[in-house]
Amino acid sequence: MVNYNFKKITVVPDGKQFVDIVLSLTQRQTKTIVHKGDKISKLRSFYMMKVKFTQSNFNEKLSAIIDEFPRLKEIHPFFDDLLHVLYDKDHHKLALGQLNTARNKISQIATDYVKLIKYGDSLYRCKCLKVAALGRMCTVMKGIGPSLAYLEQVRQYMARLPAIDPNTRTILICGCPNVGKSSFMNKVTRADVDVQPYAFTTKSLFLGHTDYKCLRYQVIDTPGLLDRELEDRNIIEMCSVTALANLRAAVLFFLDILGSCGYNIAQQASVFHSIKSALKNKPLVIVCNKTDLMPVEKLSEEDKKLIEEMKDEAMKTAMGANEEAVLLKMSTLTEEGVMSVRNAACQMLLDQRVAAKMKSKKITDHLNRFHVAMPKTRDDQERLPCTPQEACEKDQKRKTEKDLENENGRRGAGVYSASLKKNYILANEEWKDDIIPEICDGHNVSDFVDSNILNRLEELTSEESLRRAEEEENGFEIEGEELTEKEKNNLAAVRKTKALLIQNHRLKKSNAQNRATVPRKFDKDKKFTRKRMGRELSSLGLDPSSALNRARSKSRGRKRERDDDFGKDSMEVDVNDDEQQKKKKKMCLRSKSRSLSRSRSVSRPPHEVLPGEGFKDSSQKIKAIKIGNKSHRKRNKAARRGEADRVIPCLKPKHLFSGKRGNGKTHRR
The missing domain is CATH 1.20.120.1190 (Four Helix Bundle (Hemerythrin (Met), subunit A))
Structure with missing residues (x-):
């Protein structure tokens, strides 16, 4: 079921x-x-x-x-x-x-x-x-x-009832009120049952789970039972009686030998005998609780006799179970004997279920599938088990680097340090500890090590100073021609100015945090102009005309302007018509030639293929443009600004969803 x-x-x-x-x-x-x-x-x-x-x-x-x-x-x-x-x-x-x-x-x-x-x-x-x-x-x-x-x-x-499975392995806890049932439940399971020092704290069935021998057992805590007839029991007690009567479970009957629950041992034994009929054919364990306050040996003879009678009844229902497993002692306060009670109940339940399966008809079908081979002895000689030495060595666990560190110490100076080279696979084992040379520019670093390196540095420094002196003497030659003294001074001043400009530019770039340099057309201070360049070249005694012409040829052309002569002549009335027509013709030719030379470039058609775009020809580019426009169509229909637009508009505008509707169905919109 x-x-x-x-x-x-x-x-x-x-x-x-x-x-x-x-x-x-x-x-x-x-x-x-x-x-x-x-x-x-x-x-x-x-x-x-x-x-x-x-x-x-x-x-x-x-x-x-x-x-x-x-x-x-x-x-x-x-x-x-x-x-x-x-x-x-x-x-x-x-x-x-x-x-x-x-x-x-x-x-x-x-x-x-x-x-x-x-x-x-x-x-x-x-x-x-x-x-x-x-x-x-x-x-x-x-x-x-x-x-x-x-x-x-x-x-x-019904929704508040615990999810009890009536067919699984179950341990049922029962007894009089306030004898320690819920405390035991909290110790052996993860259930959180309320525990209070008064009777009937537990008013319904509570469910928990525990594990024993890799099997899951459900533990059910029941409300307390009183010594009265079945017809006189209330709903809370009838929940316990129903669980005892209908569930195949191992029953733990808790007994408070101290009597602090409000009922003496005689009253608790009477309750046990009243539910004896519901405990037939079920594993039963009598649990003497609160032994830390009152040992069983200190009980009176009458109480011991009552406990022995309950033990005999448990032996009958447990079908030949061990006497020590039927009567157990426990204390939920000190947790002494708690797990032994749990293990005994689980083991008894497991043995009963195995015995019931062995008696069933299905066991013969299962046994027919097994064949146990029993070897025959060839002689009367006794042969003891022997394990080879190699097998024993293989079974030993190989020591790791962590084990070696723990053995030789892990902190302080001179302790064990793991070697990363001990497992290198080399032709010679001695090579493992060799120092690996450092390589720089294809050369071994050790090649550059010299004992006389300081002397060589002094020699190189003196040689470098001699070379610089020679370059200064011969540095004012241009294309093999010797310069005069005046030209040398001018060239030195130009080089000095150039070095200062480079130095200022580098300083400005470092202070500006590598920002882009400002073009000359945005130079508001007008530091770099043709006029200034002409003045500076003239001050140096050089002819600035060639430099100014070259700068003018590289500069952007001016806008076309009207000829002043044409404007003046057009305003005069006394000039002859022939001269006026000649001047007009000359003006048109001049403006035409200027416009052709400085005309704007024609706009490029969109299907023209430029180098580097990755298209084979213009037809392929047109096809790619069409595919791109088609992919944007869905986005445009949804009124999205782009692929990352996640704005959710009003999905139910009031003018479409208010008032009565006409013929048709709801989904027509």
Whole structure:
């Protein structure tokens, strides 16, 4: 049987909410406007659709409620009895039966009124029949309002039940109130059960899980039991009795030998004997708790006798279990014996389940699949097991660098330092400790090491000073021609000025943090002009005309201007016509030649292929432009600025989603 999940049951609305939900669905998901001048067939289909749609919604929601609630005969007897204890299962069946009856009534109402609307002779008649059909459906739903409210309460209580699997390995903790059951539960599992120093702190079943021998066991903490008849027990006690009667589990009966729980050992033994019938054929362990305050040896003879009687009963139900495993001592305060109690219960439960499987009929089918080969002895000589030395050496764990560090010390001077060269694979083992030479420009660094390096440095310095002196003497020669003394002075001044300009430029660039240099056309201080260059060259005694002409040829051409003579002649009235025409002709030729020489470049067509663009020809470029425009089309339709535009506009503008709608469906927009 699969564990039933009661938490998946949907919320059950009350009668008024049920009607509101269905009528709202009918209003929103069907047509809302019909015209008086439409054909009678269209009017009939409009109102028949309203009635059928309402009936289908009622039917769907009622069927979901009926199907999601469990059938008490189809679930495990533990849940059947537990739900019957928590609430009367007869009321549960009656409530579900009333929902089923209401569903059938609504279906019958819809069938009858659809037949009447089918023969309606006017808009008014069809509308009245539709209103009557929906009204009767709502009346039926209001009649089952108390049943819906009752089922909602049942659903809430069922959703709070722990997810207990009745077929898995289970340990059940029971006993009188306030004997340490919840404390033991918190010690062996990760459950957080409330523990208080008064009785009936635990009012329902609590579930936890623990592991033993790589297997998962569920541990159930039950409320306390009192010594009274079954008919007199309340709902809290009946939860414990239901779990004891219906779950195949190992039972831990807790016994407070100190009596601080409010019940002496005689009363606790009486409770044990009252539930003895529910403990048959189940592993049972008597747990003496609070032994840190009162050892078992210090108990009176009467109490010891009662404990021995309980031990004998446990031996009978445990079917030949060990005496030491049936009666255990424990203290949840000091945690002494807690894990031994858990292990004993798990082991007893495991042995019982294995024994039950061995007695089943399936074991023969499984045993037939196994074959155990038993070797025959060839002689009477005894041969002891022997392991080769090589195998023993292989089993030894190889020491790592971390192990060597731990053995030889990890801190301080002169301790072990891991060698990165010990695992090098070389032709000669002695090469591992050689110093690897450093290479610079294809040469070994050791080649540059010299003992007389300081003497050589002095020689190089003196040689360099001699070379500089020779260059200064012969540095004023240009293209093999010797310069005069005046020309040498001028050349030295130019070189000095050039060096100062370079130095200023580098300083300015470093202070400006490598910003781009300002072009000359944006030079507001007018430091670099042709006039200044002419003045400086003239001051040096040089002819600046060639430098100025070269600078003018590289500068940008001026805009075309009118000829002053032509302007003056055009204003004079006394000049002859022939002379005027000649001057006009001459002016046109001059302006034409100037315009041709300084005309603007023609605009380049978009399909022209430039070198470096990566296109083979103009047709390929046109095709690429078309593909690019097509890829932007979707973005442009969505009114996006670019691919990274994530602005979400108003998806429901008021002028499109307010007021009544015309014919058609909702998704037509």
